[in-house]
Amino acid sequence: MFNYLLRRLLSSVIVLFIVVTITFFMIQLAPGGLSILMRPDITAEEAARLARNLGLDRPPHVQYFNWLRNVLTGDFGQSLAYGGRSVLEMVVERLPATLYLGLSAMLLTLVLGIPTGIIAARNQNNAIDQVLSFFSFLGLATPNFWLGIMLIVLFSVELNWLPASGIRSSGDELSFWNRLKHLVMPAVVLGTSSVATIVRYTRSSWLETMRLDYVLVARSKGLSRRHIDYKHILRNAIIPVITVFGIALPRIVGGAAVVETLFSWPGLGKLAVDAALRRDTPLILGVTIFISAAVILSNLLVDTLYPVLDPRIRYE
Amino acid sequence: MSVQTRNIRLKESPGSRSKTIWKRARWLLGKNKLAAFGLIYIVLITVTVLIEPWLPLGSPTRISLLDQFLPPSLEHPLGTDENGRDVLARLIVGGRISLAVGVAGAVLTVLIASTVGVISGFFGGLVDQLFMRLVDGLMSIPTFFFLLVIVAIWGSSPAVLIVSLALTRWMAVARLVRSEVLRFKNQEFVTAARGLGASNIRLMFHHLLPQAVPSLIVATSINVGVVMLIEAALSFLGLGILPPTPSWGNMLTDSQYYIWYAPHLAVYPGLMILFSVLAFNSLGDVLRDLLDPRMQGNEP
Numbered sequence: 001m002f003n004y005l006l007r008r009l010l011s012s013v014i015v016l017f018i019v020v021t022i023t024f025f026m027i028q029l030a031p032g033g034l035s036i037l038m039r040p041d042i043t044a045e046e047a048a049r050l051a052r053n054l055g056l057d058r059p060p061h062v063q064y065f066n067w068l069r070n071v072l073t074g075d076f077g078q079s080l081a082y083g084g085r086s087v088l089e090m091v092v093e094r095l096p097a098t099l100y101l102g103l104s105a106m107l108l109t110l111v112l113g114i115p116t117g118i119i120a121a122r123n124q125n126n127a128i129d130q131v132l133s134f135f136s137f138l139g140l141a142t143p144n145f146w147l148g149i150m151l152i153v154l155f156s157v158e159l160n161w162l163p164a165s166g167i168r169s170s171g172d173e174l175s176f177w178n179r180l181k182h183l184v185m186p187a188v189v190l191g192t193s194s195v196a197t198i199v200r201y202t203r204s205s206w207l208e209t210m211r212l213d214y215v216l217v218a219r220s221k222g223l224s225r226r227h228i229d230y231k232h233i234l235r236n237a238i239i240p241v242i243t244v245f246g247i248a249l250p251r252i253v254g255g256a257a258v259v260e261t262l263f264s265w266p267g268l269g270k271l272a273v274d275a276a277l278r279r280d281t282p283l284i285l286g287v288t289i290f291i292s293a294a295v296i297l298s299n300l301l302v303d304t305l306y307p308v309l310d311p312r313i314r315y316e
Numbered sequence: 317m318s319v320q321t322r323n324i325r326l327k328e329s330p331g332s333r334s335k336t337i338w339k340r341a342r343w344l345l346g347k348n349k350l351a352a353f354g355l356i357y358i359v360l361i362t363v364t365v366l367i368e369p370w371l372p373l374g375s376p377t378r379i380s381l382l383d384q385f386l387p388p389s390l391e392h393p394l395g396t397d398e399n400g401r402d403v404l405a406r407l408i409v410g411g412r413i414s415l416a417v418g419v420a421g422a423v424l425t426v427l428i429a430s431t432v433g434v435i436s437g438f439f440g441g442l443v444d445q446l447f448m449r450l451v452d453g454l455m456s457i458p459t460f461f462f463l464l465v466i467v468a469i470w471g472s473s474p475a476v477l478i479v480s481l482a483l484t485r486w487m488a489v490a491r492l493v494r495s496e497v498l499r500f501k502n503q504e505f506v507t508a509a510r511g512l513g514a515s516n517i518r519l520m521f522h523h524l525l526p527q528a529v530p531s532l533i534v535a536t537s538i539n540v541g542v543v544m545l546i547e548a549a550l551s552f553l554g555l556g557i558l559p560p561t562p563s564w565g566n567m568l569t570d571s572q573y574y575i576w577y578a579p580h581l582a583v584y585p586g587l588m589i590l591f592s593v594l595a596f597n598s599l600g601d602v603l604r605d606l607l608d609p610r611m612q613g614n615e616p
Contacts, residue, residue: 015453023465030469137350141593143545143565145552146586149572153582157575246456254460258549272461273553276468284468288461299456 005304012300019292023285024067028060030281076286081278087286091268097167098256098267104183105191105252106245113195114238117202121237122229124207132199139196144255148189148262155185165264186263190255194248201244202237209237239310245302249295337606344602351602354595361592365412374402376409377560385578397567397581398574407584410562414544414589417477417557418596421543422536424482426489430532433493434520438501448494451487459484463546467555477556481543489535496528530607534600541596548589564589 058066070076076087120132156164161181168179209215210233218228256269264270268287275283345352364371374392383400386392394403436447466480500506501524509523550556551565559566564585571582 011449011452014449015456018450018453019457022462026465026469134350137597138590138594141541141545141590141597143548143552143586143589143593145549146568146582146589149568149575149582149586152572153575153579250456250458254458257460257464258553261553272464273555276464276555277553279468281465281468284461284465288465291461292457295457 004307008300008303012296015296016293019289019296020068020071021064023071023289024064027067027281027285028063071289076289077282079275079280079283081275081280081283087283088290090271090283091287091290094266094268094271097265098260098269100167101183101186101190101260101265101267102252102256104187105194105255106248108187108191109194109198109248109252112191113198114202116195117199118206118234118237120199121203121206121210129203133203136196136199139192139199142192144189144192145258145262147192148185148259151185151189152262167265186259186265189262190252190259193255194251197248197251198244206233206237209233212236242302242306242309246299249298253291253295341602341606344605348598348602350594351598354598357591357595358599361411361415365408365415368405368408368412371408373405373408376401376405376562385574394584395578395580397578398570403581403584406562406567407564407588410557410564410567410585411588411592413474413557413561413563414547414565414592417474417481417547417563418540418544418592420478421481421485421547422539424478425485425539425543426532426536428482429486429489429535430493430525430528432486433490433528434497434525436490437494437497438516438520438524444494447490451490454484455487460546460549463550464555467550472550472556472558474557477547477550481546485539485543489532489539492531492535493525493528496531497524500524500527530603533607534604537596537600537603541593541600544589544596545593 074088076091078084079087079090082090116132116136120129120136123129123132152164155162162185163182164185166182168175168182215228215232218232223232253269256267257273258269259265260267260269261273268291272284272287272291274280275287345355374396378401380396380400383392383396384398386396386400388395392402392404394407397403397406432447432451436444462484463480466476470476470480497520506519506523509519514523547556547563548565548568551558551563552568554566554569557563557566559569567585568582571578571585574581
């Protein structure tokens with residue numbers, strides 16, 4: 001167990017290392033090299049001084065270790081478009097909004113996705129299953145931003161029930177109801193494709209478990225279907241679904257860029273898109289590395305949880 | 317190929333071994349109506365975007381402020397947009413770009429994936445370890461943000477989009493190819509070829525890679541849909557195909573602001589994306605049943 005965790009931790013470190021290395025190569029291969037991290041409007045003299053300070057005159061491997069050290073100490077440099085503000089500071093400032101939205105979408109995925117998958121599996125091949133399967137198929141094919149636009153048309157423009165943008169209305173900051181109304185559409189749009197994925201996963205995991213011998217034994221003992229489903233199948237069928245967390249997480253985080261922009265949600269996704277639109281390279285690199293690290297850590301956490309939930313899994 | 321065709325057994329169609337692949341394709345399409353419509357849709361769209369230059373349509377890019385938000389008419393079958401441009405012409409020209417990026421991106425994805433997968437599976441050892449750690453790594457991070465980085469640095473020409481989409485999508489397919497190679501690399505026909513003096517390159521690309529072709533065809537079809545979705549999202553954000561060139565994604569960028577005057581502007585491009593992705597996904601499902609019966613019912 002301890003060895004497994006150590007190995008898992010090590011591989012997370014390697015992944016993180018890969019991310020940082022890839023970003024370094026991106027900067028090196030960029031037209032102009034590291035100068036993309038500098039403000040374009042400075043004089044040649046200033047540029048030369050900055051280049052020396054940034055270590056541009058050093059050999060590439062020294063530059064690489066500098067980059068590694070800077071990133072590991074949380075020094076992502078300064079934003080170009082936002083008046084030289086510290087990238088780390090901006091990222092930390094935007095983090096809560098993204099966490100709030102992402103966790104809501106994740107919650108929605110689990111609460112909606114797993115039961116729906118079970119319903120589909122229990123009704124295998126009849127009309128209910130077919131309708132649910134069709135909708136999960138549809139959910140995977142719908143562009144999330146378009147779904148968002150359509151929801152805005154319906155619920156904000158036509159019905160005027162829900163606000164079309166923002167995290168809360170100004171002046172109404174503590175009202176739970178107000179926050180919830182702002183949250184509904186972004187969370188639904190962000191969660192749609194993960195819900196669809198998890199429905200399919202749960203369904204097939206359930207159907208696989210149903211065919212196992214111990215279920216046949218339970219059935220031949222004459223136990224009721226209800227009892228078999230919820231006492232015998234559910235507990236085993238649910239376990240592989242947890243791996244979906246690892247699949248849904250990058251999906252939700254990646255989707256946040258589009259959804260936050262569409263709904264003017266003040267989170268990291270919108271920050272990344274704004275940075276990309278303004279060619280603010282240090283900022284977008286900082287956000288990307290930070291988000292990747294966060295996702296890698298969450299995955300590590302879930303993997304640690306896995307053997308706790310399923311004692312059959314023993315890592316040597 | 318012979319190894320696989322011998323193993324094909326379709327539960328639902330007794331005697332399928334005597335049927336040709338076309339007969340089985342027709343049978344599968346008859347069973348999966350969505351995929352049948354999908355195939356028709358794909359053919360129709362492809363033909364339309366290819367013959368667009370000869371169609372009697374308005375200009376997709378000429379701005380005419382006198383013709384803003386015109387309702388559908390004979391001259392403009394789907395009306396005009398906020399700049400007085402013909403919506404149908406824009407849909408068709410935009411479709412050509414969206415489809416081209418989707419297909420090129422998917423093909424490049426599969427090319428990268430095949431190369432990595434074959435090398436990784438064939439050589440094993442350290443090479444395999446390195447590639448597979450890279451695959452694990454890239455699969456566990458939100459690659460959409462890397463796309464944003466790439467676009468911020470290199471701009472968003474169609475070529476950059478295609479390459480960067482492929483570079484962020486090849487991992488799952490590479491894993492698939494690798495497992496196929498592992499399955500076959502110790503079989504007699506490979507040993508025999510090696511005995512006859514075939515080089516490693518020949519073994520990899522002539523003997524082993526063809527075993528993965530059925531899975532690769534399926535992967536290509538599904539990836540066309542996924543790449544189109546991502547391209548549309550980037551274009552919507554203003555980071556993909558840039559105006560004045562229309563694409564289904566960037567046609568939606570401003571549509572939400574004109575929702576009062578022209579709700580249809582937000583509907584058509586979205587539906588085109590949705591139908592295309594549905595079509596390629598369901599076609600992928602049918603191809604899987606047709607070419608690779610081992611995969612049936614697994615993979616959600």
